[in-house]
Amino acid sequence: MISRRDFLQVSMAASAMLGASGFGNWARLAAQQKLTQDELLKFDTFGNVTLIHVTDIHAQLKPIYFREPEINLGVGDAYGQVPHVTGADYRKMYGIEDGSPSAYALTYNDFTSLAQAYGKVGGLDRVATVINAIRGDRPDALLLDGGDTWHGSYTCYHTAGQDMVNVMNALKPDAMTFHWEFTLGSARVEELVGSLPYAALGANIFDAEWDEPSDKFESYRMFERGGVKIAVIGQAFPYMPIANPRWMFPEYSFGIRDERMQEVVDEVRAEGAELVVLLSHNGFDVDKKMATRVTGIDVILSGHTHDAVPEPVLAGDTIIIASGSNGKFVSRVDLDIRDGRMMGFRHKLIPIFSDVIEGDKEVAAIIDEQRAPYLEQMTEVIGKTDSLLYRRGNFNGTWDDLICDALLSEREADIAMSPGVRWGPSILPGQDITREDIWNVTSMTYGAAYRTEMTGEFIGVIMEDVADNLFNTDPYYQQGGDMVRIGGMGYKIDVSKPQGQRISEMTLLKTGEAIDPAKTYQVAGWASVNEGTEGPQIWDVVEAHIKKMGTVTVTPHDNVKVVGA
Amino acid sequence: MEFSRRDTLALGLGAAALTVLPFRVNAAADDAIAAFTGGAAMADAGVTLTAPEIAENGNTVPVSVSAEGATAILLLAAGNPTPGVATFNFGELAGAHSASTRIRLAGTQDVVAIAKMADGSFAKASSTVKVTIGGCGG
Numbered sequence: 001m002i003s004r005r006d007f008l009q010v011s012m013a014a015s016a017m018l019g020a021s022g023f024g025n026w027a028r029l030a031a032q033q034k035l036t037q038d039e040l041l042k043f044d045t046f047g048n049v050t051l052i053h054v055t056d057i058h059a060q061l062k063p064i065y066f067r068e069p070e071i072n073l074g075v076g077d078a079y080g081q082v083p084h085v086t087g088a089d090y091r092k093m094y095g096i097e098d099g100s101p102s103a104y105a106l107t108y109n110d111f112t113s114l115a116q117a118y119g120k121v122g123g124l125d126r127v128a129t130v131i132n133a134i135r136g137d138r139p140d141a142l143l144l145d146g147g148d149t150w151h152g153s154y155t156c157y158h159t160a161g162q163d164m165v166n167v168m169n170a171l172k173p174d175a176m177t178f179h180w181e182f183t184l185g186s187a188r189v190e191e192l193v194g195s196l197p198y199a200a201l202g203a204n205i206f207d208a209e210w211d212e213p214s215d216k217f218e219s220y221r222m223f224e225r226g227g228v229k230i231a232v233i234g235q236a237f238p239y240m241p242i243a244n245p246r247w248m249f250p251e252y253s254f255g256i257r258d259e260r261m262q263e264v265v266d267e268v269r270a271e272g273a274e275l276v277v278l279l280s281h282n283g284f285d286v287d288k289k290m291a292t293r294v295t296g297i298d299v300i301l302s303g304h305t306h307d308a309v310p311e312p313v314l315a316g317d318t319i320i321i322a323s324g325s326n327g328k329f330v331s332r333v334d335l336d337i338r339d340g341r342m343m344g345f346r347h348k349l350i351p352i353f354s355d356v357i358e359g360d361k362e363v364a365a366i367i368d369e370q371r372a373p374y375l376e377q378m379t380e381v382i383g384k385t386d387s388l389l390y391r392r393g394n395f396n397g398t399w400d401d402l403i404c405d406a407l408l409s410e411r412e413a414d415i416a417m418s419p420g421v422r423w424g425p426s427i428l429p430g431q432d433i434t435r436e437d438i439w440n441v442t443s444m445t446y447g448a449a450y451r452t453e454m455t456g457e458f459i460g461v462i463m464e465d466v467a468d469n470l471f472n473t474d475p476y477y478q479q480g481g482d483m484v485r486i487g488g489m490g491y492k493i494d495v496s497k498p499q500g501q502r503i504s505e506m507t508l509l510k511t512g513e514a515i516d517p518a519k520t521y522q523v524a525g526w527a528s529v530n531e532g533t534e535g536p537q538i539w540d541v542v543e544a545h546i547k548k549m550g551t552v553t554v555t556p557h558d559n560v561k562v563v564g565a
Numbered sequence: 566m567e568f569s570r571r572d573t574l575a576l577g578l579g580a581a582a583l584t585v586l587p588f589r590v591n592a593a594a595d596d597a598i599a600a601f602t603g604g605a606a607m608a609d610a611g612v613t614l615t616a617p618e619i620a621e622n623g624n625t626v627p628v629s630v631s632a633e634g635a636t637a638i639l640l641l642a643a644g645n646p647t648p649g650v651a652t653f654n655f656g657e658l659a660g661a662h663s664a665s666t667r668i669r670l671a672g673t674q675d676v677v678a679i680a681k682m683a684d685g686s687f688a689k690a691s692s693t694v695k696v697t698i699g700g701c702g703g
Binding site for chain 1: 620
């Protein structure tokens with residue numbers, strides 16, 4: 001039998017590169033080496049400025065498993081373009097060998113067996129080690145957090161984000177921007193932001209009443225590093241009041257606001273910025289479009305859509321870096337800035353293999369301190385799984401199927417709806433399911449599991465509406481989530497069609513009959529953006545269901561037929 | 566006033582149900598344009614219309630228009646039952662030829678701005694504003 005260590009052939013480990021290509025070559029050159037912390041961190045320091053990017057951590061303090069998407073469809077100009085490339089096509093595009101560490105980190109195939117070989121990923125103590133090592137090479141490197149940091153776990157919910165603030169403070173970021181943070185409610189966000197020893201950025205965070213930039217967030221912060229004047233501009237998630245409950249932060253307005261971004265870029269250039277970095281929570285496709293509409297941005301550090309992209313993507317003169325999610329990756333970007341221009345870059349997407357990278361002891365202690373008061377509750381075993389549980393992908397993952405099953409049975413509904421969010425770690429077959437695991441895929445401040453009546457017609461309207469938020473050919477009209485997950489109902493979707501024509505063949509699974517537009521159905525769901533939604537919390541619903549099942553087995557459902565891709 | 570859960574849900578969902586499918590430009594919008602321009606051709610450049618791509622709240626959508634040298638700007642919500650929003654007139658001494666307002670949109674539709682220039686020519690800009698149910702963010 002092949003030992004785990006032997007199996008750990010490096011590919012991504014030595015993938016530092018100059019310019020926008022070469023990942024495949026590096027992978028092949030590195031094929032004979034062993035995977036070690038030194039190899040993962042190896043990087044020939046370049047130029048005069050280093051940026052470190054983390055994003056969409058979703059409060060994952062400890063190592064987890066995270067399966068990348070199998071289905072991530074691009075429409076319009078994004079068809080077949082990064083990040084809408086998965087599996088074997090992805091490995092081919094970047095020259096990644098099947099079964100290699102990079103294949104495990106970046107693609108979904110053989111996930112269970114590769115996860116057993118390579119172990120967990122992430123853990124903010126490991127992330128701290130990587131950040132410290134980069135700072136060893138370049139002490140004045142900028143650490144930038146793309147947001148979705150204060151959301152997504154048992155401890156984050158119970159401390160209203162304080163656990164994440166305490167741990168991130170120990171990592172000493174220079175700036176962050178925002179999305180799910182606002183679902184803590186505006187008062188709490190303002191309180192936490194007021195406590196931050198670093199910049200809270202969002203050029204598009206506006207006062208809703210006056211439609212003017214909010215005075216509680218800076219649009220940008222100027223830094224001087226390596227003799228270079230750097231402007232870091234923030235862009236919060238543009239569609240927060242639509243994708244999340246507006247009533248939780250009614251004082252704020254967001255939006256893409258190209259014209260505002262151009263104004264801020266012009267302002268920082270006039271102030272002498274030689275390097276303009278956009279710390280963005282737009283999502284990848286929106287960032288790509290923004291790079292062509294706003295001139296003067298050198299680097300976009302892209303968050304929100306959870307894409308892990310091993311090479312920078314060029315859009316005009318702008319390079320776009322996407323650094324994954326859930327603490328699984330850290331991006332290092334070295335830049336050569338001379339005469340007020342970006343002359344070259346070197347980039348590495350560093351996968352955080354938890355068993356290879358040794359955790360920073362100081363940060364590990366701070367993490368354990370946050371978890372200690374809740375440890376007993378969190379670690380309680382609720383059940384066990386026979387199946388791989390995952391979420392990420394355009395349509396239902398097995399976690400979603402399990403959640404929908406829980407809604408159908410616990411709430412006695414015909415049809416279940418679960419939000420197409422992209423966060424939530426995976427669980428391997430044979431693993432126990434703890435309370436913490438359930439919270440990792442359900443935790444939020446508006447988790448009430450409602451039960452309501454909907455007509456067949458209205459269900460169709462919801463499906464079309466969400467599909468357009470995902471498959472509109474203009475990224476500025478997308479919201480960056482995935483398709484609403486459905487239980488108890490099958491449907492067909494043609495992603496190439498316009499709104500109103502994508503969804504067909506809606507079928508009630510328990511009878512096999514077509515959904516009747518005039519008929520009323522019992523629908524259970526959670527994460528409604530409407531104020532005053534009532535029902536038990538979704539994590540309690542899922543916990544009760546798993547308890548009854550004991551061991552869960554989820555065969556991937558085949559209730560969604562996808563065409564036009 | 567107290568809403569039961571059923572009322573609240575019905576309110577939220579009912580309102581959304583009405584506002585989802587794209588509204589077509591109705592005849593009233595064409596009539597309003599014809600009345601303003603007298604049927605004259607309209608240039609594509611010269612008017613800046615700033616509106617959100619997706620409305621945060623369809624009941625109050627911030628919209629700004631500007632057109633250097635305009636004597637008047639007509640603003641229309643082309644898909645509303647009553648498309649007319651406003652006509653902004655600028656006198657000879659106007660320092661800036663721009664205006665901002667908030668409008669209510671019945672559903673996804675184009676917002677249209679048409680400027681009448683000092684020389685009697687016209688220019689047009691339009692922007693699609695989506696009104697959506699929302700939810701399910703990444």
